Amino acid sequence: MSYQHQYIDGTRIHFPVGKVVCVGRNYAAHAKELNNPVPTEPLLFIKPASCVVSPEGGFNIPQDRGAVHYEIEIAVLIGKPLSRQPSEEEVLDAISGFAPALDLTLRDVQERLKEKSWPWEVAKSFDGACVLAPFVSGFAVKDTTDIDVRLTINGDVRQDSNSREMLYPIIPLIQHMAGQFALQPGDVVLTGTPAGVGPLQPGDELVMELPGHTAVTTRVLQRN
Ligand code: ZN
Secondary structure, three states, rough: OOOOOEEOOEEOOOOOOOOEEEEEOOOHHHHHHHHOOOOOOOOEEOOHHHHHHHHOOOEEOOOOOOOOOOOEEEEEEEOOOEOOOOHHHHHHHHEEEEEEEEEOOOOOHHHHHHHHEEEHHHHHOOOEEHHHHHOEEEHHHOOOOOOOEEEEOEEEEEEEEHHEEOOOOEEEEEEEHHHHHEEEOOOOOOOOOOOOEEOOOOOEEEEEEOOOOOEEEEEOOOOO
């Protein structure tokens, strides 16, 4: 099943699926729940394009590599090249859409990597590690510092927050990222997860939401 970027009305977006640039610990309450210090600069990592899947019809999780945690995040689709510390206006102009996404994480694997001070890569980059819903047009969001994000599992709200709680708000965060490496059309920025992360189980029913904009229902498939 190959993934292609699309808007919520089904319109295909003709950007290639690029890298997924993520920030860790961007909500203080989430850093605290995993006993991590609040960072003094954005903690960036990258998931490859190969890990992106659609939530349509459900998704698979690894079942033999320890706990797989959900992390709901506000995803931002980049539609124009950004590099070398772009201005706020250039970043706003480059945003093509917003969507709810899951940054799936092999939490036990990540804990072992953290103990060794190794990169998180294998805990974050497995096939299917980014469940990315269709995008709302960038024009639909009037204020990037006031976007609600929510995840409901089996009828219980597990994560419920707003972009105003971010330590590094969306526009300065993307400015910082583009100062480190170029962002290209089709790249996706995941802006960090609020508190409430936890393990997924096969059969779980999830509702991924940017309340007021889009809600997508999906589930964890029972493998084969
Ligand atoms: Zn995350």
